[in-house]
Amino acid sequence: MNDTPKKGWFQRLSDGLSRSSKQMTDQVVSTFVKEPLGEEALERLEEHLLESDLGPAATDRIVERFRELRFGKGASEIEVKEALAEAVAAELVHRQATFDPLGTEGVAGGIKPFVVLFVGVNGSGKTTTLGKIAADLTGKGAKVMIVAADTFRAAAREQLKVWAERAGAHFESRKDGADAAGLAFDAYQKARTEGFDVVLIDTAGRLQNKSALMDELLKIVRVLKKIDPDAPHETLLVLDATVGRNALEQERIFGRTAFVTGVVMTKLDGTARGGVLVPVAQASDAPLKLIGVGEGVEDLQPFDARAFSRSLVGLED
Template sequence: MSQDEKPGWFGRLFGRKGATHEPEDEPPADAPASPAEGQPDFATGAADVAHVPLPPGEPSPVDPARNAVPDEIEGADLQPIEGEPETPPAGTAGDDPDRGAEPADTTGVARPPATDTPAAPASAPDIQPVDAAASLAHDAVAEPAAEPEARGWWTRLTSGMKRTSSALSDRVTGLFTKRKLDATTLEDLEDALIQADFGLETATRISEAVGKGRYEKGVSPDEVRAILAAEVERALDPVAKPLVIDASRKPFVVLTVGVNGAGKTTTLGKLALTLKAEGRSVMLAAGDTFRAAAIEQLRVWGERTGTPVVSGAQGADAAGVAFDALKRAKAEGADVLLIDTAGRLQNKAGLMAELEKIIRVIGKLDPEAPHATLLVLDATVGQNALSQVELFSRAAPVSGLVMTKLDGTARGGILVALAAKFGLPVHFIGVGEGIDDLEPFAARDFARAIAGLEKD
């Protein structure tokens, strides 16, 4: 390079202007210069590397021939260069689904595809287009990941009741460790029970049972838990009754009612499986014509349990769907008809009137129907469950309760408060979203689980 020739950026970067020796790879003096050499950056539109002399015959970076595939590599089986990060093809796994597919790289030399396609990164999601309504229905009945070993009901029950039992156990341990039983201790125990939604009446009775004969004496946390379990069992034993299907009433019609999100549709799907396991023929009626994807959700449960589903279009008259379902169940000789209904707030007169209409309409085909009306309650609503029972009982002949989502609250004592106030049969309890997480209610198991004791 001559002294008065302006060096490019590459040369300036490595200090070539003042170099006292020639580079090892300097081309011969008679070599043709690059067409871009000596031109300013804004003229060529290329990087400053274009100013560096190139070997003989080497095209300029901005030469259009640069993008052509040389003859010697045409059809060659190229493999990724070791250590070179690969760019995933446009529109494949690794693209951001929110942005869409990345455009293909058109700046480098075109490469024929390799014989062995590299595996996609382990973290890349397998994204498939889905239908929105079907996705909602699938999510609503999705089961938790399979566990290494099937868990028995007691294990699932104690695990589901863990939040309530842990809260009570912590309070009991703190109150009765190295402390004599006195009026203040009993009041604190009563407060702990009320916070767990046992209700004032039940909390007072349990506190009195703990203090009986032990006043000003030491009492261990284990003794208190044992007394708690005994009192809860005593309160719940009269209402722990199974759902009895009268075979002489065919079909035996079961109507489910409750507020939005209580778990009516899921409960019906699980109940259908239980009844089919008993050898009964079951039919489902999709009477929730209001909620988005509710009909599809019940159809999914029907497919999973092998149960036919009678349904109408979304927004159709729920009473009409129930009427058609009962008519078909009679014609096909089904043993049990399970009717789903839309969730409704207990304080909305119009919605409660619609529920009354469903009962009137199916009564035209069978004056005794529904033979059982199950009120599905969400345990997480706490004391609000008491008003739900009271108001739903005015609109429908509620014959029994199903308590769901006990695994989602530390206020599992609400079931005890309901038993003390209404005395309605408790047929089933649910402690999870799995298909096996709905079981007939057993007072003793529930009482020991809520007190944090082992099964005896």
């Protein structure tokens, strides 16, 4: 029997970000608690923020805020953390948006089925993120179809099928090497006739052949638009936080095709440099919508700038 109380979402977020927050707390916070705020401490703050991958632009602004704050000698740890959390949140609040396919901008607003396309390089967490979303949606009573448009690898299809079964979602696939766009088109048609609420389309992420991959993604988008010019209604770019600043390069590659409507940052639990979320959110044209802080279904969370920032510096909700 397991009588441990279910963890709240903020606790999951904090646990997921614990490696990053430890880094922040050990370095940044101790700088200010130990010595009065002077130029030297500010320089050290700058170094530590850069080491946390917050990026030069946000780092400059945060250091500037701290300069203006003029902490007295021996500021308390909480004071420093609160100030840092606020400074980080200020970098992110304008970069957050909600993903709610069942809400008024989706099914409740008459867009049914609501089509979501998942893009990103192999290993970024597309399939896992899609699976977590499927489980969440079926849990809310939605009729969900999962489409395995990553048609190149049998293993990829199998992995997705397991998620579909677990979530109780309908699964559409074809054999190896089948035309991904053809599959997506037929599946979307079927979803319309059969009254599905949401269609989740997984795609391949072979970056070895960038132009072929982009052509394939654009072709999928093009055929979906033949059915509804507004489809896909959401295109989520999935980025892995553990690759650090390479995530910025991936954002550039996929973002350039200009159809991304939301960013998902996964594996924040797998890095001590979760600060990389900041430059990625700022570089992307599309807002950040979801974050992954673990492998469990409940470890995919809506992105909340304030909660993220507080967790990042080890503060309570």
